[in-house]
Amino acid sequence: MQTLANTDNLAQCPFRGNRVGGAIGTHPQVNDWWPNRLPVEALHRESPLANPLSDEDYKAAFLSIDFPQLKQDIKKMLTTSQEWWPADYGNYGPQVIRTAWHSAGTYRIADGRGGAAQAMQRFAPINSWWDNGNTDKTRRLLWPIKQQYGAKLSWADLIILAGNCALEIMNFPTFGYGGGRRDAWEPDMSTYWGPEFWEGKPYDQNMAGQTRPGQPEEMVNRGLRWMGGVKEELHDLEAPLAATHQSLIYVNPEGPDGNMDPLDSARDIRESFKRMAMNDEETVALVAGGHAFGKSHGMVNPEKIGAAPEAAPLQAQGFGWHNPVGNGNGKDTMTNGIEGSWTPNPTTWDNTYLQNLLGLEWKQTKSPAGAGQWTPVDPNAPKTPDAHVEGQMNNLMMMTSDIALKEDPAYRKVCEKFLNDFDYFTEAFSKAWYKLTHRDMGPKDRYLGQEVAEEDLMWQDPVPKLDHEPIGASEIASLKRRILDSGLSVPALVSAAWSAASIYRDSDKRGGANGARIALEPQNGWELNRPEELNKVLGTLRGICSDFNSGQSGNMQVTLADLVVLGGCAAVEQAARDGGVEIEVPFTPGRMDTTQELTDEESFDWLKPVSDGFKNYHNDTVGYRVQPERIFLDRAQLLTLSAPEWVALTGGLRVLDQNWDYSRHGVFTDRPGQLTNDFFRTLTSMDYKWEPTDSREMTFQIINRKTGETTYTATRYDLVFGSNAQLRNIAEVYGADDGHERLVKDFVAAWDKVMMLDRYDVKDS
Structure with missing residues (x-):
């Protein structure tokens, strides 16, 4: 008979059918018997029944917060060390920055999934990835703040705001902050994060000796969904994932497969950050900026570290990675296995990271935990203070992923630019951090609070603000008749509207009909949008738009974006009528037309369905x-x-x-x-x-x-x-x-839902 003390078998992934004993047994589960089963239940996640705050108006609650006081409370917490988890250098700032970074860093541009918007870092599998080691401690440190503000402040908003506050107490000027993230209340078990192995080891260790089939080149390059293999040349970087290995946020800091090759590491970094929607300059800014603070932890053999949170025993109460050495924290802390700090001033924003990286020669060495890292060749090189032992000075440290920035020619060029212009580096990091932590929030209409940056940024897919009176009921009826009398067919009008709206993806709130990007590149030329027919429709609608607007004496106008949707609505009504059912299709005006100049074609092309x-x-x-x-x-x-x-x-x-x-x-x-x-x-x-x-x-x-x-x-x-x-x-x-x-009634309701998915200008986010 198995006792609770024997937890070896219990510490297996509970989501792979590896259950032990009794009625549950080890017999194959549903997905084992029917591996090709279509999991339609994935459409019904996030039931309000799971949300204890479903009756709360989060927007109103968040805006009622005394925001300066909230930031003051967070900053006080960041500099108040707790005995149960002592702060490095007496400052939790670097630890909180890492937690915010890792919360946001799961975002991937291929399908828009991941990111900080729902605080998925609280749930399996993400909460138990080895790269998220000890982020559970950060959330417990933040709990008194969350407890104080309750339903007014989501975990998702708190984690990112705490990261901003941490930067600010270390003299870094942040670019801005937008609230409005709403917490999830159940794990996301439908998103593919990579093959899960519950032991909490790096992907390379778990996959040792296993067959890894190749992928077609286009899959690797385009980051297509639902791919099951890997591309060896990219060191297991599997599309659509942004991380190179299972349980990582980006890349293995020791280098691909731990081989400590800086140029191989640079290739993985570039591909990984590209899939995160970051270019070379943003990549260097984030790495160099983030590593200006804090330290890495690698004081204990990883074989001694306990199970991740989801596999930890009941009495651990959600804490994972139990460390039995010394106090299990402070000077004995173990996280990713690499030990040391990058700079002599780990709690101050300065340029010494780049000065050290480019100005010193570095040699390979090992951490106390056995991880590969780099130390200065010169024994007289600058030192860094120990995080917990007063008066002790230690050698500086670099990871292979840091040396990669020095050895890769393109990255080195950016490093030198930042080194020679610290103000420019500061601005680049502040904007890259803002993008990292807000990329999955969608349009600025969803941002809340006093610190939302005024500048419109290309990655936000900006659409101009409404600058006219929208059309009313009589104008809508008149324009419907004119569109239907224009000679355009019902299928053509339906196709134009559906093509405009249906590329929306709720994962990162991108796409949709607002902005009329259906008339702009690249969307206008996608073959699945029937471009020849589409442009005939757009040409006719432009003429109707011009005639209507030129005939108005007041401020009422109609846009092409509205007419595309209105044409589809009119066509659906006509199609229902021809089929014998009279019905009115809802239509909400107020969309605006954006421009080609406000459209990042490369980024937007990722919305094209494969x-x-x-x-x-x-x-x-x-x-x-x-x-x-x-x-x-x-x-x-x-x-x-x-x-x-x-x-x-x-x-x-x-x-x-x-x-x-x-x-x-x-x-x-x-x-x-x-x-x-x-x-x-x-x-x-x-x-x-x-x-x-x-x-x-x-x-x-x-x-x-x-x-x-x-x-x-x-x-x-x-x-x-x-x-x-x-x-x-x-x-x-x-x-x-x-x-x-x-069917007609349900089709019309679902049609209207899709047409309105991106209308954050008029609906609660």
Whole structure:
């Protein structure tokens, strides 16, 4: 019989079915038996039932805080050392900066996931990554502040604000701060963070001896989703992840696979930070700026360190990485295994990091924990004070990832620029830190508080503020009639509006119809947007826009962004009417048009879907490692759709003839362009049988059982709504004899939701 004292087997990943004993047992779980199961339940995360503060108006609560007093309280905490976890140099600032950095640093531009916006650092698996070692201590240090302000201050906002306060008490001028982050109340088990190994070891150790299949080059370069392999030349850097190894935030500080090669490290750094949406200058600013403060900890053999928080025993109460050596903290602290400080003044903002990095020669050595690091060759080089032993001076330290900045020619050029212009370096770090900690918050309309930076930054996808009176109900009705009388088809109008709005992703609040970037590069030229047809629609709408605005005597105007959406709404109404159902599609005016100059084309191009089931678009040349329907589920989740909304929108878009290439796949109707439930009636009918066209089972023939003739064709994107049990039951609702009007009503509601996803100018974030 197993006792609680024997925790070796208990300290396994509870999310991989590795449970021990009794009724739970070690038998295969659902995902073991059905590895290809489509996890539709991922669409229903973040239920308000899990949120104890669902009745709170967080925006109003946050704005009611005495903000200067809050910052004063945080700064007092940062310089008040606690016996249970003594502060290095009597200042928790560097530790808090690291925690804020690691909270924000999970962001990845490929799908917008990660980042600080929900404080996911509190939950598995992120809270137990070895690279997040001892961040659990930081949150406990911050708990008295959180306890004092309660529901007015989210953990997500507090962690980043504390990082800013830490910089300020060490004489660094921050660029700004925006609140408004709302905490998650459950772990995100649907996002792919890399293969999880519960022992808490670096990825390289866990993967030793395991086969790692290669990836097509385009996957690696574009950071596409859902990839299962790795690219050896990039040292296990797996798309879409921004980290090079499982359980890391960025790269292995000892170098790829611990080999201490600075140039190999530089390659990983560049690719990793690129996937974080950072260029070379921002990368150097963040590394050099962050390493101007504090120290790294590596005093104890990692084999002696206890389990991560999720695997720690009950009595640890959420604390992980128990250190049995000495007091387990202070001078005996163990975090990433590297020991020492980068500068002689670890709690003061200065340029000595770059002075030391470029001005000294460095040699390889080992930390007390056995990790590879670098120390000055010159024994008379500057020293750094010990963090806890008064009067003791220690050698400076650099990591392989630091030496990489010196050895890589492009990075070294940036380092020299910063070294020669400290004011410029200060500004670059302040802006890069602001970007790092706010990148996943979306448009500035979501930022709250007194310290929001006034400057509009390109990475925020700026849209001009509303500068006119929006159109009213009578103008909306008149413009709808004019659009429908223009000769533009219902499918063309629907396609333009859907293409504009549906690239929104809730992960980082980017994309959407506001700004009319559908008329700008790169979005205007994406092949899945039917560009020739799209530009015909845009040309006609521009003419209507110009005529309307020139005829107004007051301040009322209409924008192209509004007309694109309004045209889609008018077309959906017409399609429903032609199908026999009268319905009004909601429309909220007030969108503005942005410009090409305010659009970062390279960054915005990451919003282009690599596979889009709503348009039956699948770039088959990429070589996906999972089935298209899994990517389709991912897109539905990024649009915050429920399963019924996903089903209704797909079935409606099919009969509205929205395939990207005008193909007939999934267009299960003889009256395309009308909003009917024909897709679902065909899908659920036993009059047909479904046969793949080849062994890959990507496309299918729908064959009439009586005649043997092929009536329709389909893709996996279509048939998943009949094959998956959960989706089929929803499809049967819409395919029933009384399902037509219900489909139209649900389609219109879901359509309006997508059109409004980016309207943070008029809705609560």
